[in-house]
Amino acid sequence: MQYNQHFKLAIAPMMDWTDRHCRYFHRQLSRRALLYTEMVVADAILHGDRARLLGFHPDEHPVALQLGGSEPEKLAEAAAIAAGFGYDEVNLNVGCPSDRVQSGTFGACLMKQPALVGACVAAMKATCIVPVTVKCRLGVDDQDTGPALDALADAVFAAGADALWVHARKAWLEGLSPKENRDVPPLDYPRVYRLKQRLPDRFIGINGGIGTLAEASAHLSHVDGVMLGRAAYHQPAMLAGADRLIFGEACAPVALGDVVAAMAGYAAAHIERGGRLAHVTRHMVGLCHGLPGARRFRQILSSEATRPGAGPEVLLRAFAAVDQGAADKAA
Structure with a gap:
């Protein structure tokens, strides 16, 4: 190729x-x-x-x-x-x-x-x-x-x-x-x-x-x-x-909610193998940049995802703080 x-x-x-x-x-x-x-x-x-x-x-x-x-x-x-x-x-x-x-x-x-x-x-x-x-x-x-x-x-x-x-x-x-x-x-x-x-x-x-x-x-x-x-x-x-x-694909916009759900599942598997939630979520704090509720999303991930025993529910709760209608339109 x-x-x-x-x-x-x-x-x-x-x-x-x-x-x-x-x-x-x-x-x-x-x-x-x-x-x-x-x-x-x-x-x-x-x-x-x-x-x-x-x-x-x-x-x-x-x-x-x-x-x-x-x-x-x-x-x-x-x-x-x-x-x-x-x-x-x-x-x-x-x-x-x-x-x-x-x-x-x-x-x-x-x-x-x-x-x-x-x-x-x-x-x-x-x-x-x-x-x-x-x-x-x-x-x-x-x-x-x-x-x-x-x-x-x-x-x-x-x-x-x-x-x-x-x-x-x-x-x-x-x-x-x-x-x-x-x-x-x-x-x-x-x-x-x-x-x-x-x-x-x-x-x-x-x-x-x-x-x-x-x-x-x-x-x-x-x-x-x-x-x-x-x-x-x-x-x-x-x-x-x-x-x-960029690639000209006739595909539906990627929904941020679907991304968060996928990452919650990925984080759960990582934690099951002995990892920590923050290993995953530290890369996600900017996901909702510019959306209503983005500041709260960042706060929850920054403060709670680093705590011992934190699980993927922290990520889901953080995303729930974001205006869901705006998130659906973000792509």
Whole structure:
């Protein structure tokens, strides 16, 4: 299959956020969006608890694993393991600016080593039976984003990458925190558009500061895919319209009440296995954003879901505080 026929919309990998519970929740809102894991370091997969690191619910498909690393042999082995777990894609992180990533010589600092990134992709492609993709920045520090992004793109596609997702900001490895790197460097969407114009036969996706499905749709006039990040996490109800607005499916709107019911059942099963309600509901506090009763919904989840012994009835009670008529129209 051609990558660009299926993955027009993705939910970005976000550390501490896009865990398996978050992904299952997002899947209730969109059946088509590609969901990404948090970044997992290749060494952790090779030496750690693979079931914990890589396990996911079958309903999460299509789901992609994001890998961190810079050693081709280790990445190749980790990618093969991930494919064996059933992931639909393996993605290499060339965009994270955090200190711990830099100390491991991977993430955004790899923008300075396109040949090494290409070697990593080639090694992963040699062992991995699913698409291998890369997520990068426009460049780092004082790099000129013209040649820097072109060099990275040319290297990964020459190595066989199936797609390149570009966060349309530079990363500043010196002087800015990881949080500041998500907001302070200016967005430059036209630079990503120009990359697509130069490489019309390659899948180019865009990420960074995209806040609505309408904005996502507008970007799709210029690139092949759009990746939503914090907006989708903080206002997840927007995803309820994604299959209709982005993928053109003639489907009924997703009802938030149905989503809550599904998540209550999922939470009950998680608790039965020894988990806690808050593991699930911490990703749901923004579900009713903008609706009458949303504040009470957030309060109940924030205060009661964390209590020992809390069960799915807390989630149902929280949603009962929301104006049900408004919730029915939210999608």
